[in-house]
Amino acid sequence: MKFDRQELKKIKPEQLRPYIRRQEFKDHTVGIAEGYTQANLVILPQRYALDFMVFCQRNPKPCPVLEVTEIGVSKLKYLAQEADLKTDLPQYRVFKNGECVDEPYDISRYWRDDFVGFLLGCSASLDHALVSSNIRVKHMEKMVVPSVYITNIQCAPAGPFKGRLVATLRPIKKNELNRVIQLCSRYPLSHGSPVHFGNPKEIGIDDIKKVNWGNPCEIEADEIPVFWACGVTPQVICLNAKPEIAITHYPGKLFVADQLMAETALIA
């Protein structure tokens, strides 16, 4: 089945979800269902769940918690009432002892009675807020995944969960940086304000063209590189903790919630 990405901007999450569930839509979710919250996913066995949730509390910029499922229950209650974590994301990554062993489109065969699902805020609301305020966000124009880097910023550890912050890049016009900080500060559940701007080397990025994920982009003469905490961080953290099993979303292929971005904004 072929989807027009411009038309997907206008689709409602509840209309999109059946396509995802039937594995007819397996693509990334950038720019889809404009105005609706998107969420990163981390699923862990219960014995890791408390430490992971404390990790999120200590690192709210990369890991803002939107919803945590009941133990063993794959259905959501808050972000979307009828959604099922087993089938309702376009693609997943399954890790065993820190190694990616599968990238399935449905995780029913992996589901366990002790699984706890964490839905974490992503940068979709942020991007939408910027674009809606006439701030140029280049990867949104192309509707592609932005440049993603593993930085040298250490996250605050919790139990076995520790490691470096993953960040996304958005080149911003120098004279718009102040406004950009104000706008994204309204969305703490969508990574909030930047973690760094200016010289990428200061956060361990030696070559801006060498992305760890996503698509490289140009920094123009009137732009400054601005970095935000990224929801891929928990994937890297999972690799480090080597749980016997962990399941995450596939980068760029997120859960699309029924909750509006505006519902998570602070101080309108």
Place this chain on the structure above:
Amino acid sequence: MKFDRQELKKIKPEQLRPYIRRQEFKDHTVGIAEGYTQANLVILPQRYALDFMVFCQRNPKPCPVLEVTEIGVSKLKYLAQEADLKTDLPQYRVFKNGECVDEPYDISRYWRDDFVGFLLGCSASLDHALVSSNIRVKHMEKMVVPSVYITNIQCAPAGPFKGRLVATLRPIKKNELNRVIQLCSRYPLSHGSPVHFGNPKEIGIDDIKKVNWGNPCEIEADEIPVFWACGVTPQVICLNAKPEIAITHYPGKLFVADQLMAETALIA
């Protein structure tokens, strides 16, 4: 030892803590160490900790999480580096199977290797923000605990944790309500914006003079009763869940952190 409450306004948390530890200061902490964050405390065995943390995530207004301790570790790492949960609050309440069995000034003899401590935001930052903006907060003038009520608002449940929201009352001048909502919205980690204003009966408070805790106060002709989520909520929730053991702060006698209130404010 006798303390002048006006002088206590200016004390630094690190100066106050030794008095608390030696049980020379056992009083409430309202108005103490002006400008510093205060925190409510809930300590639970590990097996309840994930469900409780999910309860907090689902009910951020009564239970904004400031810090969660490592399993079995009574020392804090973030709110105050040298503080110990066993000794550094003026008074505690110990619950066994939902019943209060002790109100000690030191919980060393109760401490267990599986204890997890939750430090939760309280209304101190909120009160300070209001007073600093020339909003009259009556209980702050008298430096007493405000009126506290058990409402009929049901919290979102998580595992065994469920029950009704506890709220504090602050009578606010009608023409200042808008400004009050704006000011307290900046402090989501301090209960944030009100949960109700106007007729107390709409949230199950039939007689405003009958407080569940704290001190009754008058509503004057130009004032409207405004209610905020209260950090006593987790105590009520603990009673309902009947864990074999739970320890909380004594109402009004909170942990005084080294973190400034200004550090937790959103969008200055």
